[in-house]
Amino acid sequence: MLTIGSILVVEDETSIQNVVRTYLQNVGFQVVCVDNGPDALARAREMRPDLVVLDLNLPGMDGIEVAARLRQESDVYILMLTARSEESDRVAGLRIGADDYLTKPFSPRELVARVEAILRRRRPDRLGPVSYDFPHVRIHPDSHEVRAGDEVIDLTSTEFNVLLELAQHAGRVLTREQLIDRVWGVNFFGNDRVVDVYVGQVRRKLEKATGQTLIQTVRGVGYKFVDEAS
Ligand code: CA
Numbered sequence: 320m321l322t323i324g325s326i327l328v329v330e331d332e333t334s335i336q337n338v339v340r341t342y343l344q345n346v347g348f349q350v351v352c353v354d355n356g357p358d359a360l361a362r363a364r365e366m367r368p369d370l371v372v373l374d375l376n377l378p379g380m381d382g383i384e385v386a387a388r389l390r391q392e393s394d395v396y397i398l399m400l401t402a403r404s405e406e407s408d409r410v411a412g413l414r415i416g417a418d419d420y421l422t423k424p425f426s427p428r429e430l431v432a433r434v435e436a437i438l439r440r441r442r443p444d445r446l447g448p449v450s451y452d453f454p455h456v457r458i459h460p461d462s463h464e465v466r467a468g469d470e471v472i473d474l475t476s477t478e479f480n481v482l483l484e485l486a487q488h489a490g491r492v493l494t495r496e497q498l499i500d501r502v503w504g505v506n507f508f509g510n511d512r513v514v515d516v517y518v519g520q521v522r523r524k525l526e527k528a529t530g531q532t533l534i535q536t537v538r539g540v541g542y543k544f545v546d547e548a549s
Contacts, residue, residue: 323346325348325351326350326369326372327351327359328343329354329371330372331377331378335400342428345487346435351366351368355378356382359385367395371397372430374399374400375402376402396437397412398420398437399412400420400423401423403422419433451486453546455467455546456546458483473524481514485498485544486544486546488543488544490544491543492541493542499514531549
């Protein structure tokens, strides 16, 4: 899968680290995690990430100091994670030059959206235009556009997200639960049949435009996107 950027995650809570890593990797970022300030500075020098997700409340060297040192050495983007009680830290962090902050507890989808927004806003040449190119369709996440040759396939926003999720995992099966979690997240108030309806609509639209069945049903498991040159 193509990588759209590299992210260094600095967070000492393993559960948060894991969620953040999973969500960022799922949209195509290369992710490295560390749990303290000195390691963060060392890895930042080594990997030159596009963005650092930085928890302010770290053992040893605190996040503000880490942010300040990162800033001395590079213009890497910094997204701070703060607790609700750390307002003074947040202000200090933004003064030092952090690009944005999220207050815990946060939704991982929100974090991904913020990361993408920072990278897109500040350095458009780095993140886009990125497209997922398959033999019969080309998917542009930034513009939410899907094309079959020159023809634009008209999808609703949810249909687009369903397709993008499947295409990002091309050749692999996603269960209905995985699709619900990744496309709708906590905003899902239906049952599994809703997923079948959306997938069915996307499949028909792709079939109409390409003459190919690009989304396969894997009985009893879920769905899989397969687009191979014939
Ligand atoms: Ca912490």
